[in-house]
Amino acid sequence: VPVMAHIGLTPQSVMAFGTFKAQGREEKDWPRFERDAQAVSQAGAFAVVLEALAEPLAARITAAIPIPTIGIGASPACDGQILVLEDMLGLSDRVPKFVKKYGTLADHIRESVETYARDVRARACPGPDHLYAMKRATETPPR
Numbered sequence: 001v002p003v004m005a006h007i008g009l010t011p012q013s014v015m016a017f018g019t020f021k022a023q024g025r026e027e028k029d030w031p032r033f034e035r036d037a038q039a040v041s042q043a044g045a046f047a048v049v050l051e052a053l054a055e056p057l058a059a060r061i062t063a064a065i066p067i068p069t070i071g072i073g074a075s076p077a078c079d080g081q082i083l084v085l086e087d088m089l090g091l092s093d094r095v096p097k098f099v100k101k102y103g104t105l106a107d108h109i110r111e112s113v114e115t116y117a118r119d120v121r122a123r124a125c126p127g128p129d130h131l132y133a134m135k136r137a138t139e140t141p142p143r
Contacts, residue, residue: 005040007033008074009052022073022097024057033057034064041065049082050074052098073098 008023024033033053040048047068050058058075071078073096087095090104119125 003040003043003045004070005036005043005045005048006051007036007040007048007053008050008058022052022054024054030057030060034061037061037065037069041067047079050078052096 009021024030034057037048037050045067047070048061048065049070049072050061051072051074053061053071053074055075055077058069058071059077062069062075062077062079068079070080070082072082072084083099084092086092087099088102090101091106091109095101116125
């Protein structure tokens, strides 16, 4: 089974910390993350996500292991990057510091849904342009 590992800030650790918290901001913590990165690489992971790691640590891990690192708030030194779509499009109320918003779709979506609901309540949706007409009796049925 192909495995992509995940170290640094992991979803299960949010409950332990009580919040989203950057990892590896003190050098004394680095060996633990470096050991984890080496371990998942040696165990056969095809890549590893480095989430919310301090930039120098993420760069160091990327240089030290033979598998690709995918950064999410880690470092441009990672081999690739990923963001949560809802965060980058402005659909989340709270986004981590490392997220650059590339859009603010929440307001547009809210307006669209409100307009749709208003049209449904007014029985204007679906309108005549969005209905299927009956076939005419003069049409020949398929054979």
